[in-house]
Amino acid sequence: MRNVSTKWVAVGIAVVALLLAGVVSFYASGDPDGLTKVSEDQGFAATEKQHGAADGPLAGYAADDVEDERLSGGIAGVIGVVVVLALGTGVVYAVRRREREPVS
Secondary structure, three states: OOOOOHHHHHHHHHHHHHHHHHOHHHHOOOOOOHHHHHHHHHOOHHHOOOOOOOOOOOHHHOOOOOOOHHHHHHHHHHHHHHHHHHHHHHHHHHHHHOOOOOOO
């Protein structure tokens, strides 16, 4: 069996995540999620309030100023994946670079 380097596994995961976010996400269900559905069924959905990021550039899983719904959702998904992967990579490198305490 051939060994695969960690770098290629990470690249593969990133490519799959970008494809899922950019292409496959358009085909996800448009039905409300569980919490929204319960709030509608129980009659308290009308008490919902907007959060602080409701007018943000990626609010509602769509990119601002992009008319095409499919492209807008894909761009928002790709940006989200890139941000999460960048933050995760930064955390991994920060933890790995810390000086290790000598073990007594």
